[in-house]
Amino acid sequence: xxVMTQSPESLAVSLGERAxxxxxxxxxxLYSSNNKNYLAWYQQKPGQPPKLLISWASTRxxxxxxxxxxxxSGTDFTxxxxxxxxxxxxxYYCQQYYTTPPGTFGQGTKVEIK
Amino acid sequence: xxxxxxxxGGVVQPGRSLRLSCAASGFTFSSYGLHWVRQAPGKGxxxxxxxxxxxxxxxxxxSVKGRFTISRDNSKNTLYxxxxxxxxxxxxxxxxxxxxxxxxxLVSWGQGTLVTxxx
Numbered sequence: 001x002x003v004m005t006q007s008p009e010s011l012a013v014s015l016g017e018r019a020x021x022x023x024x025x026x027x028x029x030l031y032s033s034n035n036k037n038y039l040a041w042y043q044q045k046p047g048q049p050p051k052l053l054i055s056w057a058s059t060r061x062x063x064x065x066x067x068x069x070x071x072x073s074g075t076d077f078t079x080x081x082x083x084x085x086x087x088x089x090x091x092y093y094c095q096q097y098y099t100t101p102p103g104t105f106g107q108g109t110k111v112e113i114k
Numbered sequence: 115x116x117x118x119x120x121x122x123g124g125v126v127q128p129g130r131s132l133r134l135s136c137a138a139s140g141f142t143f144s145s146y147g148l149h150w151v152r153q154a155p156g157k158g159x160x161x162x163x164x165x166x167x168x169x170x171x172x173x174x175x176x177s178v179k180g181r182f183t184i185s186r187d188n189s190k191n192t193l194y195x196x197x198x199x200x201x202x203x204x205x206x207x208x209x210x211x212x213x214x215x216x217x218x219x220l221v222s223w224g225q226g227t228l229v230t231x232x233x
Binding site for chain 1 (some may be wrong): 151158159160161164173174175209213214217218219220221223224227
């Protein structure tokens with residue numbers, strides 16, 4: 001199975017500043033035939049279920065604020081929150097769907113306000 | 115809008131069984147694959163099982179294979195998870211989730227139901 005490793009485990013960022021979450025896969029999740037990265041990002045706020053933010057490594061879901069952006073390719077990916085808002089406090093998970101089953105998740109990164 | 119409502123959680127002794135249900139609405143139930151994902155207290159997300167839109171294919175995480183069975187009733191718009199031989203490490207919130215298009219991207223999630231395995 002592909003192993004997803006996120007870093008850092010947690011980070012504290014001041015309101016309005018940038019938060020960066022990293023995700024590394026144990027093998028490439030880039031499918032060469034369509035040049036797409038099979039990588040999704042989810043947000044889980046306290047006491048709530050996860051919510052899909054981004055798929056294909058960089059495509060935001062409808063309604064997701066544009067301060068959330070995804071980047072990267074192959075094995076290294078980044079979720080950036082540009083201008084952290086109080087409502088962004090959450091745990092963020094990456095997930096690969098290149099090799100399924102399973103669609104493995106990273107261990108999560110907790111984003112807090114400094 | 116899409117609604118997924120899990121039920122059936124509770125406290126159960128090790129070795130016993132429990133069946134979870136997930137009632138769905140707001141989409142064409144019989145057209146989508148459905149998943150169970152669990153989250154142990156204070157831990158991350160663990161994918162558990164998936165069933166295809168028509169119930170013809172099922173896949174399981176190694177940690178539950180042979181003990182859990184996923185099923186669906188398209189006439190009732192309901193997903194199930196039969197959990198047998200429960201262990202303490204199965205203690206978690208169990209979420210049902212709707213697949214986007216068979217690619218394991220989980221576009222909608224229920225609120226979850228807590229299963230506690232304890233003597």
